[in-house]
Amino acid sequence: MVTKIIDLLQLAKSKGIHVLLNDGSLKLKFSKDNIPDPKLIQDIKDNKGLILEFLNETKRSAKVEAFESELQPFDRSTYDHIPLSYSQERLWFINQLAGSVQYHMPIVLNLKGRLKREVLKNALKSIVDRHEILRTVYAEDGVNPYQIVNTAVDWELEHIDGSVYSNDSTKLNEFIQGLIYTPFNLAKDYMLKASLVQLAPEEHILVATVHHIAADGTSIPILIREFIDFYESAVREHPSTLEELKIQYADFAIWQRKYLSGAFLDKKLEYWKKQLNNTVPLQLPTDFHRPDVLTSKGAIIPFSIDEALTKQLLVLSQNQDVTPFMLLLSAFKVLLYRYSGESDICVGAPTAGRQHHAVENLIGFFINTLVLRTDINPEASFVELLQSVKATTLEAYENQEVPFEKIVEATTTGRDLSQNPLFQVMFVFQNTQEVPVIKLSDLDLKIENSGHVTSKFDLTLIVKVTEGVLHGSVEFNTDLYRNETIDRLIGHFITLLYSIAALPQQKLSRLKMLSKEEFRRLEGFNYLNKSYSHGSTIISLFEAEVLKSPSSTALVFEGKELTYKELNESSNQLARYLKKKGVVAGSLVPICIERGLNMVVGILGILKIGAAYVPLDPEYPQERINYMLADSAASFLITSSASITRLSELEEIEVINLDQELYQISNESIENLPQIVDPHNLAYVIYTSGSTGTPKGVMIEHKGVVNLFYSQIDPLHLREGI
Structure with missing residues (x-):
């Protein structure tokens, strides 16, 4: 039932309708020019009791709405310096210490046809004009970093003659990687760089790179959608259809510093201090010794789960009144327990951080990270674990406003550069906006794989449902793991999912994880009958x-x-x-x-x-x-x-x-x-x-x-x- 309510609220939100709790009653908020769908309104009314229970349980009260109403443009003249958001500040410090190429976010587009270069350049420049964060640079006053918003007057699209690479895909990819990995100077560069590589008169590669300090995963579809709008509007000579932005990222940074402070922050931090007391790093077996300073060298291996198993898992999540995220996270935690032998499992999980309507279409770094901790009891059933993970996840959602950086400050002492604080493994269930289908006048466009793979954590399991099939990938740090090790881990995860779907009441210690071939080999190893002196040491x-x-x-x-x-x-x-x-x-x-x-x-x-x-x-x-x-x-x-x-x-x-x-x-x-x-x-x-x-x-x-x-x-x- 929780899944149904979440889906209903997300559907309402996608239609511009915000369902809020106000003094114990439901309140719907939508713009005057947005006529709500009568069927959707009726569905909300029919589920009023369940929605009230859900909103009360997750503490999304009128107080949150009051905070949301405060997220509006601030008078910049009252601030000597515009602060960085907490997440931006962490990235800024990382960049100061060791650079930050691992935080580059590339977009590579293959364009075939009659490209209007000047229109393309102006479309990208319009995006930089529209989003202050892409023309923001970072300085420091001797104590703290701050941001400076510039104009886009001198933003330029780099034009490159790439005809020498037209018949050599390997050298072309190497050249593209060079563009992507070119470091940003956060003190003076635009946070969106773009190069147009011409391979032939009617074939180009557009390589655009955004720094993570200015954008997150949700920002990429926004950027592409706006690029399409500006390009098409110019070609067809009609105005852009994009609505004016209500706020800019600098307003959010100011609001966050103002809102997340004092008694409110202290209360929220109390939950995390209690929840993450005495955490111990997860000791997964690795192929290589952990270096003193872990790099971000990474690789990624994709996998898919067939439609029949996907359906079984989704039905199980509905029957157990949990979301697919909770079910797959629970399965992943069982895998980590079986691999490590440890029962105290902490896993990081990203949250979009876009609870406020005003930032939904804003490019910026809003994403936050939750630390989800579970005590694994091997004698418990998977269904029992699932309910435990559900409870922990809902509690974390109640306190998701607290930036991960503040949680680390409050719960850890000192930093170990060989691993991430609080968790070493991430789980991502992708439900962000899909990259829009790209159609432009006189052009065939294809989004290319950028080949830019880094790993900020030991392991990251990424899963999404597309057209009824679960697709996943494991991103891993190559300082620690070989490809074949991750291949085996993926095989074990899939086998575990089959076992869970078939026997969700089974004890965690008895859920099958090994493939049939591995099990046969194990039986062979165990077929032993040796005699020896029992007095030996x-x-x-x-x-x-x-x-x-x-x-x-x-x-x-x-x-x-x-x-x-x-x-x-x-x-x-x-x-x-x-x-x-x-x-x-x-x-x-x-x-x-x-x-x-x-x-x-x-x-x-x-x-x-x-x-x-x-x-x-x-x-x-x-x-x-x-x-x-x-x-x-x-x-x-x-x-x-x-x-x-x-x-x-x-x-x-x-x-x-x-x-x-x-x-x-x-x-x-x-x-x-x-x-x-x-x-x-x-x-x-x-x-x-x-x-x-x-x-x-x-x-x-x-x-x-x-x-x-x-x-x-x-x-x-x-x-x-x-």
Whole structure:
């Protein structure tokens, strides 16, 4: 039923009718020259009770309407400087630090026929004239950035002779990419750049690029629609049909700073502080180590879901009284839970940020981001998860006015440049305006794929319904993932959707995700019947191999090698040194060290004295490392000179730096220590997120590791010398 009400309100809004709540009653707002459809009015009346319930539930009260009425042109003369909106300010700072080519928004049009160049130029210039944001530049007063609105008097369309590329599509694409990636100077450039590349007398490529600080995804169809109107109006010599804009983006920025402040902002922020308390970054497995500074290098892989499954999913959403967005987001969260093993899942979701009628046809950066957090209970059914996601989503909508930037300020301390704050994965359900069908006099136009792909997050799942079929794509950061990994993820997502459609009451832990081929392979791996000594431990097996093959290579890393004898001797020396330092059997010893030979020496040294190691990846966020150190109640920490720079708050922990203390360690005996380790002793404690959102330590005994080792000898074809 929620879906029906949302659809009805969106339909009314598309017809210029705004349904508002005023003192407990419905109020319809529309312009005098807009005669409403009688059938639509009757539908609203027939569903009055449900609409009232929905509007009350989502807090879209008369207070919101009062705020909306304040969104009007401001007297600019009363402001020394026009502020940036909160979203613009974030992009401005990003640009100052590292540039912002990842925030370029390209439009590439192929034009065939008799093009009127001057008319095309004037059409684009008219758009720049019409929307102040496209002729706005950014300055700073020593404290804060501000915007300056210029005239479009010297805006120019660049003309380029591209005939040399007319028969070479590869070089043409490279040239177009060069145009798209040309950086903007935010202090002096127009925020719309355009180049007309002539390939032949009647074939041109128009490359237009807008900076995200001046536009969002909804702005692109607006820009194209206005381009068509201005071009056609000039060719046909009749006035433009576009209505005059009521406000400009600068008015919105002023309004936002005025409205989102004080007690109102504080009240809204309280929800987000409570909702996002103690969030932990999602630790999805990656193909590559996360770099200290994550770039925006990206790729995208598309996929489609057949019509039959699409229909099943849409019917399920209707039966469960949720929107398709909520259903697909829930399915995506199940996928993330299954991939990460973590139950506390935060996913970002964009919201258009265009609640106000006055900005519907305005080019500008209005989009905001909601953080949707869910506690996954693997024993719950998908239907139960769906209702939980629905409740969280509606609550987020109630508080969507708060800019993401303010939420980050209120809920996080410090920034980790290796990942996005609060969430690392985005879900986008596209319901923005479709790019209009382009028809111009004497011209055939085709929108080309710009080839401009960046990824601002680890992963972004994008889904839309077109002509009854779900189409999707996964945008991913190539610093972290290979194409084939994302291909598998997409396959798992589609299989999961089939499972959900067939058995929505099934427990989340039992929903099928693997393909038939993967399942067959898994069954093959599990067909094992191995006998081994149940008194074995990691150390007893290792030392037995040392006696058997002392001169065989045990470790290889970046051109360096250790034999079994050398590895054993080094770990014996470290074990004796740790005992001298006071490390006792049964204690937990965190080891935070980069991958390499010393990492294995450290692990074996800890195990040889009957202690258990706690792996801490130096790439973990600082708050995660600090929590794990405190939770493990560790007295000692093993690290290296390279990794110690990632650590802080170590006052109560004795740090053993393998690089700095190498001399003392090397003076210890190389002989084996008496074996005191039992199969039931802890080998290590590994942390994963728990249901509370904080990391949870999982204790693994020696016998579990030994069992795993023997189970994988045949499937992995492990033999001596391999």
